[in-house]
Structures are given as C-alpha cells and as structure tokens.
Amino acid sequence: MSHGIEALFRAERARVLATTIRVTNGDFELAEEAVQEAFAAAVEAWRDAVPVEPRGWLVLAARNKAIDAIRRRVKLRQIVAAEEPAEPATAATELVAVPDDRLRLMFTCCHPALAPEAQIALTLRTLGGLTTEEIARAFLATPATMAQRLVRAKTKIKGARIPYEVPEASQLPERTDAVMRVIYLVFNEGYAATAGDAWIRRDLTAEAIRLGRLLVELLPASDGRAEAMGLLALMLLHDSRRDARTDAAGDLVLLEDQDRSRWDRAQIDEALALVPPALVGGAGPYALQAAIAALHASAPTAAETDWPQIAALFARLAQRAPSPVVALNYAVAIAMAHGPAAGLPHIDGLEPQLAGYHLWHAARADLLRRLGKLREAGAAYREALRLVGSEPERRFLERRLAEVTPASAR
Amino acid sequence: MQYLCLIYDNEKIWADLSEAESGRLFGEYMQFTQDIKASGHYLGGNALQPVATATTVRVRDGKTTTTDGPFAETREQLGGYYLIEAKDLDEATRIAARIPSAKIGSIEIRPVMATPDA
Structure with a gap:
C-alpha cells in the first residue's frame, strides 16, 4: 500500500467509522469489519487513481459492506422480507456532503x-x-x-x-x-x-490534543464549546513545555528553572488565542487553568510572572471547582505574589486535608526554606520524601533536603 | 426495547420509616406507576415480599437443594421491579431515576434479551 493511501486511511478512519456505526444502528463490531473491508476494497480499486471524493467513496463502500452483512444475518435468521433494512439512498448527490x-x-x-x-x-x-x-x-x-x-x-x-x-x-x-x-x-x-x-x-498527548481540537470544531457554539476551547488551550500550553521540563538525565526541571527558549512558541500562540473566548464563554475550570498556564507562558522570565493575577485566578478556580489541591496552588501563588510569610498560614491551614500529600509538605518546606527556617524545612522535606512516589521527584526533594541540611548534620 | 428495572433497597430503612413517611413513599410509587402507564412505558411490575420469605433453589448433578434466604447476602435487597419499554438506555435511565426508591436505594437497569420470533 502506498504511503499516500495509508495516510489517507489513517486520517479518514474515524469519520468513515462514525458514519458506518450510524448505518449499523450502533453495532461497533459490524461497522469496524465493514470499514476494514472498505479499505481493503479501496486498495484494489484505487490502484490507478484515487477518486475525487475518497471519503465519500469509503463511506459508501463501508455502508454497502455493512448492509450486505446485515442482509446475510437477516437471511440466516429467516426473518421476513418486510423486516429487511431499508435500502440506502445511494444517489450521488448525498455523497457530496458526507455528514460528520x-x-x-x-x-x-x-x-x-x-x-x-x-x-x-x-x-x-x-x-x-x-x-x-x-x-x-x-x-x-x-x-x-x-x-x-x-x-x-x-x-x-x-x-x-x-x-x-x-x-x-x-x-x-x-x-x-x-x-x-x-x-x-x-x-x-x-x-x-x-x-x-x-x-x-x-x-x-498528541492524540488528546487532536481530540480536543475535534471537540472544539464539532460542538455547537455554547458554553460547552467555550470550555472545550479552555481544555484545548490548557493541553497546548502544558505540552508546549514538553522539551524543557526534563533535563538530559531525565530529571524534572521546575517551571521557574526551565529554558523558556525551548518552549513551543507556535503552540503557545495558538493557545493564547483560545483563552479569551474560553473565559468570556463561561470561565469554567479548564478555561481558568488555561488562563493560569497562559500567564506562565507569557512571562519572559520566571521573575516577571504575574503572580497576583495567578493568585486571583486560583481564587476563582477554588470557587468554581473547590479542592484541597487548588487551595494549595492558591496558597503557593499568594506566597509568590506577596512573600513566603504571607503564603505560609494558607498552607498550614490545609494540613487536615493534605497531610498525606507529598506536594503539601514540599510546598511548605519550600516556604520555610525561603524564610530561613532551615531546621523546619528539613523536617518537611523528609516528610515529603517519605510520601513521594516518583523517582525524579524523589531526586529533586533529596537535592533540596541536602541544601537545607548543615554539612555537619549530613 | 424492553428493560427490567430491579429495585434494590434496604428493608431496614423501610421498616424504620414512620407511618407518615412510608405512606408518602407509597403514594409516590402509585403516582409514578400511573405516570409511566399513561406515557406508555409500563409493561409490568411488582413489589416483592421481604427477603425473609425468599427461598433459593439449585440443581446439582440432578439433585435439587433448597436453602432459606436470598442467593446473596447484601446490604440492599431486591424489593421489586418494573418492566418498561424505552427507546434506548438514556430513556430507560431517565425513567428509572424517577422510581421513588432511587433516592434511598439503587435501581439496576437490565436490558431484556431479545428472543427471535418472540
């Protein structure tokens, strides 16, 4: 099979399948078989030239294969002719607009x-x-x-x-x-x-972004679509940092330490255009998270990050979708905007909900470290290390613990 | 398509209800049954006597054994059922959600197997 046809099949498969499932009345297995047969038939039939409307060709072929299969089943069960599936409209005019x-x-x-x-x-x-x-x-x-x-x-x-x-x-x-x-x-x-x-x-991640794009494209204009734009923007922004978030050894690089020139600018620009309509259209949880990620993406350096604005967005997110983790992020944003002494009481207030969560201890340790309370910071890092699951995070916490531990105590 | 809505709730909750409360719940059941008869979704239904009256029967190697009680000991018991007609699972779910016991117990929706020539 030529590369061109293979790529075309890959691009069209979901659409052809989606329409064929409608023909088979929700029978996924039967539709998948019919689409497979239609692709096999296309490889034969398109040997010399690909038709002008390849999608229409494939949809029609798959539909005919599915109807053949249904007819065979119907015959097997000897059900009266009156119950046979209705003859599909095969007029060429219908193919011009294959429904999505x-x-x-x-x-x-x-x-x-x-x-x-x-x-x-x-x-x-x-x-x-x-x-x-x-x-x-x-x-x-x-x-x-x-x-x-x-x-x-x-x-x-x-x-x-x-x-x-x-x-x-x-x-x-x-x-x-x-x-x-x-x-x-x-x-x-x-x-x-x-x-x-x-x-x-x-x-x-690429597949999720593709599905997010598809949802934005297909949903009718409504609040739901605005939030889908928020989700797409959020994924694009996270993913734009994929090359900068680990170092050569595979260790995590914190947002503030990342080489911002390695962020995917085209992807950030695409996402930044989606954030305003997502916020205007309802400001749901994905839109708010996207807006926060957009502020990080727009800051030329970590020091120039608009933390007051980020804290305000986390406060809105906490109203819209309250959770202890959102509250923790709000507390961290407050600490970044107004200093570690301002953030610490917010963090301490979350102890009942988050005492078993390693990132709560890590965030607390970080504020204590910046306040110069090294002994307390060390205790908090040790508690975070006791709870941490992933190896790169463990290595990061161990480095920080070493920084706050006096050489004599090591 | 036919769906059997199996009503599971805790018999103890029913037993502990005050007369006024259980009277209100029975009233809701009567209203619900009337409503789905009027809308054409109702095919049948019954309330069952408590599991204390249940008997389980098994046949193994041709030998029939009966035991006292329901097949499974669970916190919620099968208390009754409705057989309904609905166009798809979404419609069946909407109807099942209106069964009064959905608020105190749970409803299991089971599609009825289509038998050829039936």
Whole structure:
C-alpha cells in the first residue's frame, strides 16, 4: 500500500467509522469489519487513481459492506422480507456532503454507563488512530486484557442500546464534561506519568490534543464549546513545555528553572488565542487553568510572572471547582505574589486535608526554606520524601533536603 | 426495547420509616406507576415480599437443594421491579431515576434479551 493511501486511511478512519456505526444502528463490531473491508476494497480499486471524493467513496463502500452483512444475518435468521433494512439512498448527490458523525461517536464512547477505563480505551481505538496493542502499552495492560475491555464495552453499547446520538440539550453540559474528562485523562496519562514507553506517551498527548481540537470544531457554539476551547488551550500550553521540563538525565526541571527558549512558541500562540473566548464563554475550570498556564507562558522570565493575577485566578478556580489541591496552588501563588510569610498560614491551614500529600509538605518546606527556617524545612522535606512516589521527584526533594541540611548534620 | 428495572433497597430503612413517611413513599410509587402507564412505558411490575420469605433453589448433578434466604447476602435487597419499554438506555435511565426508591436505594437497569420470533 502506498504511503499516500495509508495516510489517507489513517486520517479518514474515524469519520468513515462514525458514519458506518450510524448505518449499523450502533453495532461497533459490524461497522469496524465493514470499514476494514472498505479499505481493503479501496486498495484494489484505487490502484490507478484515487477518486475525487475518497471519503465519500469509503463511506459508501463501508455502508454497502455493512448492509450486505446485515442482509446475510437477516437471511440466516429467516426473518421476513418486510423486516429487511431499508435500502440506502445511494444517489450521488448525498455523497457530496458526507455528514460528520464523529461527535455522536465521542458521546457514545464516553457514555457514563461504560466503565471509565473502557471509555478511554474505546475513544482511543475508534476516534484516535491507536491500535489495541498501542493502547494496552500506554496503560500498562496486556493486549488480551485491553481487547477484552473493548469487546465488553462494544457489547454493552449494543446490548443495552446506549444511544448513538448527541445528547439532548438538558444533558449536553454534563455529557460534554464527561467527554472532556476522558480527553484530559488521556492527556495526563501521556504527560504526567514518567513511567513507561516515552514514544507511546508522546502519542497519547498528541492524540488528546487532536481530540480536543475535534471537540472544539464539532460542538455547537455554547458554553460547552467555550470550555472545550479552555481544555484545548490548557493541553497546548502544558505540552508546549514538553522539551524543557526534563533535563538530559531525565530529571524534572521546575517551571521557574526551565529554558523558556525551548518552549513551543507556535503552540503557545495558538493557545493564547483560545483563552479569551474560553473565559468570556463561561470561565469554567479548564478555561481558568488555561488562563493560569497562559500567564506562565507569557512571562519572559520566571521573575516577571504575574503572580497576583495567578493568585486571583486560583481564587476563582477554588470557587468554581473547590479542592484541597487548588487551595494549595492558591496558597503557593499568594506566597509568590506577596512573600513566603504571607503564603505560609494558607498552607498550614490545609494540613487536615493534605497531610498525606507529598506536594503539601514540599510546598511548605519550600516556604520555610525561603524564610530561613532551615531546621523546619528539613523536617518537611523528609516528610515529603517519605510520601513521594516518583523517582525524579524523589531526586529533586533529596537535592533540596541536602541544601537545607548543615554539612555537619549530613 | 424492553428493560427490567430491579429495585434494590434496604428493608431496614423501610421498616424504620414512620407511618407518615412510608405512606408518602407509597403514594409516590402509585403516582409514578400511573405516570409511566399513561406515557406508555409500563409493561409490568411488582413489589416483592421481604427477603425473609425468599427461598433459593439449585440443581446439582440432578439433585435439587433448597436453602432459606436470598442467593446473596447484601446490604440492599431486591424489593421489586418494573418492566418498561424505552427507546434506548438514556430513556430507560431517565425513567428509572424517577422510581421513588432511587433516592434511598439503587435501581439496576437490565436490558431484556431479545428472543427471535418472540
């Protein structure tokens, strides 16, 4: 198969599949087989020339394969002719505008009646270009386990009749949140984790950004779309720092110590344009986090970061989506804006909720260190080290602990 | 498509309700049943007697054994069911959420298996 056709298949697969699932009335397995057969037929038929409307060709071919398969099943069951599927409209005019069914595919893949890990797997398999083996590798599962998870999800969609449609207006905000949650989980799986295959993790962040773009493109203009823009901006901004956030040894480099010339400027510019409409359109949790990330991205140096503004945005985020971790970030922003002595009481106030969280101890240790209270800082670093999970973070905390520990005490 | 909505709640909660409270809940059940009959979703339904009256039967190697009590000891017991007609899982979920016990227990929605020629 030529590279051109292979790339075209990769680009068109989700769209062709999304429309074919509509033809098979929500039967994912049958639709996947039909799309596979349509691609195989295209390799034969396009040997000399690719048609003018390759997408239309593929959609029609897949639909015909699916209808053939349904007919065969119907015959097998000897059901009367009256119950046969309606003849599809094959008029060429219909092909000019192939409907885009990917949005309903997104909503069905992220339906709350499916287990969260199944939502992620199904989204990556059907809307993303990842194979079952790649998804298994990314989530540290065996291919057999992942294949089983996908089959179980598809069986439930068909058996319980999970609808293949964009939800009605009353449910749209909640269901859009569910889609965004899946996309952001995929992103974080690729971005935050330091274990596993680096290449496949880069693939996950790229896939999440692609899905985020798709959601912005397909959602009707509404508050939900503004928040989807916020999510896309947030992912673009985090990902723009991918090359600067680890050093040659694979150790984490803190935001303030990163070489800002290695940030992806084009990606930052794209994200910065998305932040104002996301804020105006509702200022949801993703939009607010994107606005915070945008302030970091816009600061020429760490020292010039607009911390008062960041603290104000964290305060709004704490109202909108309260959580102890957001409160911790607010406290850190206050410390950066008004000095460690101003931030410390905010941090100390969070002890009941966050005493088991290594980053609470690390943040507290950092403020104590900057206040010159080295003995207390050392105790806090040791507590953070006791709780930390990831190796790069452990090495960072050990370096800091060494800095605050007098040579005689080592 | 047909869905069986299995109503699980804690019998003890029902037993502990005051007469006025349980009367109100029964009233809600009667209203709900009337509503889904009127909207055409109702196919059938019953409340069950308490699990104290349950018997479990098994046949192994041709031998029938019966034991006292339900199959599984859980905090919530099967207390009744509705058989409904709904166009898809979303509609079934919306109907199940209106079953009064959804507020104190939980409703399991099970699609009924389609049998050919049935």
